[in-house]
Amino acid sequence: xxxxLPTQSPVGAIRRGIFLRNWGYTRPMxxxxxxxxRNTTLAASARGSDRLIGxxxxxAAVLLGAGLFLPAVTLRQLYVFEEQVxxxxxxxxxxxxxxxxxxxxxxxxSILFPIAKILVCxxxxxxxxxxxxxxGKLSGWLATVSKWSMLDVFIIALMVLLVxxxxxxxxxxxxxxxxxxxxxxxxxxxARRIGALSG
Numbered sequence: 001x002x003x004x005l006p007t008q009s010p011v012g013a014i015r016r017g018i019f020l021r022n023w024g025y026t027r028p029m030x031x032x033x034x035x036x037x038r039n040t041t042l043a044a045s046a047r048g049s050d051r052l053i054g055x056x057x058x059x060a061a062v063l064l065g066a067g068l069f070l071p072a073v074t075l076r077q078l079y080v081f082e083e084q085v086x087x088x089x090x091x092x093x094x095x096x097x098x099x100x101x102x103x104x105x106x107x108x109x110s111i112l113f114p115i116a117k118i119l120v121c122x123x124x125x126x127x128x129x130x131x132x133x134x135x136g137k138l139s140g141w142l143a144t145v146s147k148w149s150m151l152d153v154f155i156i157a158l159m160v161l162l163v164x165x166x167x168x169x170x171x172x173x174x175x176x177x178x179x180x181x182x183x184x185x186x187x188x189x190x191a192r193r194i195g196a197l198s199g
Contacts, residue, residue, distance in 0.1 A: 067180025
């Protein structure tokens with residue numbers, strides 16, 4: 001005797017699919033889908049306004065370059081002699097004057113540190129998988145170093161210049177400082193969001 005199994009009608013299959021979906025049933029992940037999920041970067045899994053983090057980082061990189069090399073301050077001595085200097089020129093002026101300790105400190109925190117922070121953020125956002133072991137370590141490093149403000153270091157440098165007598169009258173702020181400030185704010189915001197998303 002031949003047995004025949006009842007077949008499910010298309011309407012029944014549709015109803016069954018709706019029922020399972022409404023009750024939270026999901027198809028088990030295959031090995032390929034699990035591998036793809038593990039290799040997902042933060043940029044690929046970002047939602048909402050976090051999708052703009054990559055754009056903010058690229059904008060911060062451009063602004064940082066502009067902030068370092070655009071005229072930042074006009075120095076006046078006795079209201080007669082004027083000189084426009086960029087932040088990079090101001091940093092290297094310490095080396096020219098023989099203040100090597102100040103040069104190393106300001107160079108590290110005003111040039112090396114912001115460049116390294118933006119590069120690390122770009123790598124975490126676009127290249128490194130979100131669940132990679134190095135992601136947590138780099139995110140922890142970002143959370144620690146983001147508490148340091150590059151603007152504070154620049155203000156200290158200006159104070160040292162004032163005390164040293166190199167600015168005898170006044171100083172005017174220009175676009176370089178504005179661009180540098182914007183780069184600091186954007187990169188700090190992006191670093192904190194990356195730390196929160198990868199934590």
